[in-house]
Amino acid sequence: MTALDPITLEVLRNAFISIAREMKTTIVKTAYSSTVQEAQDFSVALFCGPEMVAQAEGVAAHLAAFPYRVGKVLERFGDDLHEGDVVLFNDPYAGGSHTPDVTVLTPVRVGDLLFLPFTLAHWSDVGGMAPGSITGAANDILQEGLLIPPIKLYDRGRLNAAVYELVLNNVRLPEQRAGDIRAQIAACNIAADRLHRLCERYGASTLAQSVRDILDTTERRTRSLIRELPDGIFEFEDYIDSDGQTPEPYLIHARTEKSGDQIHIDFTGTSEQARGPTNTPLASLQSGAFIALKCMLDPEWPTNSGFFRPIRVTSPIGTCVNPLPPAPTGSVWEVCSRIVDVVMGTLCDIVPRPAGSANGSISHTFIGGVHPQTRRGYVWYEYPDGGLGATAGADGCDAMINMIGGDTKDFSIERAEAEFPLLCRRYALRTDSGGPGRYRGGMGLRRDMEVLDDGRFRPIGLSSIWDRSKIPTYGLTGGHAGYPQRLAVLRTNGETDVVSVELGSKVTLLPVGYGDVVSMRTGGGGGFGDPLDREAERVLADYQAGLISRRTLERIYGVVLATGDTIDEAATRAVRGKLRGERYHVLAHLRPERRRGRRRLASLHARDLERLGLAEGELVELFGRRAAPLRIWTEADPDCTAGEIGLDVTALAMLGGETGMQVWMRDPLWMRAELREEGT
């Protein structure tokens, strides 16, 4: 069949998107969990067979993994999918995400076509070892709750009561879950109704052709955008702080090969799968890579499967980005966030639109118990947001979900207090947290929740899956890191328990008592450009607004204030010149690769370490010829000449240079003193 005329095509493209949006509205208005409704941690899309035709604004990381889930459903049921069926499943190994992300979809038969309205909602609990289901201590996916393969909850309109009861009997807050299932089914039913009407109007064969054309036009558009980029191979890497169980980082390494109108991203070199939950199934690895490419290539165009066609994402099996069962995947979004940052790091020198510096984590935080007043069970689940990376030309967004999160909201204080035994003591931007730069990274925030549950009905504890606490976001072209994240419990006796930074702020069921305050302090986005190039007026404005401290204004931005908080222009010029002059440069030289555990190492003369004020084995940040910095650990090497840095061939490639290249070396943790003062 020949392509549709462009007018009918545009009409149907909009019709499919309208259906997806209406599905979203239905869930927002009828869902039971506040996680789904208040925070909008859910996504919907419309499929025709295996192809995603349209999506509504939702969680970006869910959306790009949807095709894998649908693939599994089709593989499992083949032609045995009928109107009135409702398919339920959550198995991350059959399509990405983590166990609480539960899919409900229904088949819609329109002529020969099989449409699949698809929903995925983050249930605030699916059973498992701790309220909220996902937690740092898990080392087997079965500890993260029910594992549901694609099954039919309804078969041609008839409820499979045994399955339904089995599921609800094994999750916390079963009434809420039942309500969420109803909301998800309602969204699919609305879509079914609209699809049948569309078919009456246009006929199945026109719809079929429109689906093909919608995908083909997106593919053509994507290929033409890729073709405009220079060919080449670009590598970059970053780390996960820890799997929550041992204080060892995990390396995420990407190699992006751009050739003609195709992109291939391979993750060979990435660390083996984690014992803890910092693993992302292949589908969510691909999802992270797609998000990065979508942001960099084509943010405006409606997303459908056509975008994925020119892009290939691969990883060896058994890595933390393509693990084997039974590795837990609770921390999938921390890994996925890092994948986005790493892929952007590979391409930030060649894309024409402004690249973004690195973003923070997702930071799942939970307390579950029985409400002392209402005696109802509760699972408090939220994810305080950090700052976004700055872009060329603009400061990063303050307190904003990172790129994988999309249209999900913070938890309203008044809603949280009405639903949970909690009181919000403070909700504020975290001073100095945005990575300094010519364009400042977005600010992280501080959210202090006082616990008003004495555990009389059930002992309570704090669980968290955070990251970016040890290795902070990176800046671009000289921009600094944003603040690392901190999670602490401020005890009633005045003591502060900081959740282990070495474990990436991950903890399981840390006991908390009545009156204790859970203090969530999220990281900032990376800066963009040299902070000494930021207009002094803007630095002063940030200082006067309380976004940066006097010390940062002076020490990092090199601004000198005269009395009355006016800028002393001459002194500022002088100080900035001096700070520039003090920057530490070393000359790169090639040597064989060396690692300690999963850490890539750079060898340095002890004198250079001393000059930088760093102990051996600490992390440094190197800027070479590329926009993104390389994070690497140091080792003192007596064979190394003072003023030189020994790097392996991959490290040199990531810096965009060769032996003899001058490298700017610095401590990424410029905020050590500030963190000490913060008490974290």
Added chain:
Amino acid sequence: MIILGVDIGGTFTDITVIDLAKGRISNRKVLSTPDPSRAVVDYLSSGDVDRSALHSFVHGSTVGTNAVIEKKGARLGLITTAGHGDRIDIQRTNLLRLYDLAYRKPAPLVARGLRAEVRERIRADGSILEPLHEEDVAAAVEQLLQAEVEAIAVCFLSSYANPVHEERAVEIVRRHAPAVKVIASSQVLPEIHEYERFSTALVSAFLLPVIDRYVSNIEREFSTHEAATELLLMQGNGGVMSAAEAKRNPVTTLSSGPAAGVIGGAWVAGQAGHRNVITFDMGGTSTDVSLILNGEPALTTAFYIEGLPMRIPMVDVYSVGAGGGSLAWIDTGGGLHVGPESAGSTPGPACYGLGGTRATVSDAQAVLGRLSADRPLGGHLRIDASRARTAIEPIAHAFGMSVEQAALGILRIADTNMANAVRVVSVEKGFDPRDFVLMAFGGAGAMHAIPIAEELGITEILVPYQPGTFCSLGLTVADLRHDFMRSVVTEIGAADPEVFEGLFQSMEREGRERLAASGVEPAAIETVRSCDLRYVGQAYVPVSIPVAKLFDAAAAPRLAAAFHQRHLELYKHSAEGEPVEVVSLRVSARGLREKRIPVDTAADTVLAPASQTAVFFDAENGFVDCPVYDRVAFGPGATIDGPALITQMDTTIVVFPGYRVTVDAQRNLILRKLAAAR
């Protein structure tokens, strides 16, 4: 006795004059002035209207909306709960444009340095955890006074549950700073969700001096000339209010122009015997649609201005970026799109000859002969179809089509986008558009009405007498209105009817008092009750149900039954066995105004075309000969069959072949498909 409706828009000021003594209705379209009250004053001084006979002056303007858009409001201070001064920076942390690294949040209306935190805390149940430290409030006022703020918003956590701290803080502000205007969040909207409530209050506070100045200017003008004239201002909720009310809570003036159109639609359609109407108001850059059910416009509390949420009830006007000026463009994948980018009023569509070169929806109409050169647009512009052709040619060329086919395609895409907007207000709310009349107005509404009705299966279209200035007509028929709400959150079975009845009555009392203060006679006051309900455990407030007078023991089960039914209609499922929860009680208090629109019957019933022109309706027949009529001649009872163009001062009605036009007693045009007309 003259009633004047004046609607000030960005480009034009629309005026409807109703002279009850002479039984005449007339309208004007004049250019807006930079100081918007100037246009009103100038018009009043022009001698066009007999000021001694002026009884009511009803006014809607975009002054508030523009002040927010241009960030030209009060130098604003915020007093808030300790620890929460940054709430308005943090906002809701959602990335609305999913993959857009350049997305930035809207800037808060209060600079960081103009926020003061005070010690106080109220729990979710309304009990006091920490009393208000009054000395903190005094110090805050001092600090804000030194910073020379013009207005202060008091926004405390949990004030929806107990406003006592906010009220006390307002008193302290008034005492220490009598010259500064002050508003509290619970006074604007006593509803849970602190960010949305604070945001609504901040916008209102931001507008306090702006609206005060503006309204005072107009009041001054009246007090020197005609003290007896009643001055009323339009609100976004579809009601009007006194000048004093507008100064008290100016956020209510937002979106009042579109609301006036909907109110006018409800009234005019009601006179014509239609209670269920979809209004379709198409202008140059956008199209507003809304739904009227049983004569009542639908309301929403999910309104945003410049990205800032406003949670007060507003007429639910859904707006899409599709208007006569919407640009047609081809994407890199080879697809054709229309809008949302618009050519605006400058350079405007190519056919206006004001320098525009890119193809717009109006150019498509011009190419098809539906906007020809000898019919000036609103008396201001002449149409140049050859420029429109030149603008559309590249698109036609790209798809290997004729220019006419490309023009038809542009219109079809624009029409389906607008039809999708109608679906949002109807189908998505559980209503079938085929059960509604489509009421088309605005400068371009009547050109697109037929294809949109066909797309939706609507069989009857109503074009009011003066569609180009219809919003100003709506002003003259709006009632006074104030809306109240109380959060309750109680399972319906556990609701104490006496408590609910008491809350309803206290809201009704407040409504009556405020209406009486605005000069409404007790007999003209009407109050309407409703409840917001949801299933226990549901997170959103999905359904609003009207409540009869007197909330007694029998009311609860009735409400529950109505709720299950409505939930099923809206979302295709209900859960009869599940417990239902009352979330809030609402009262709308109205002061009914006399509404009389005279019908000018000095017109014909036998019609002769003023001229003939060639119009392209479809590819099959190409250009066909088409009579052109002058609307002024269309008297009650007249009828013609399409194809035809009917022109009037500021719009053209395109009657497709196969349609019949009849004129009703109010001189509205009724368009029906001929098969249906027989």
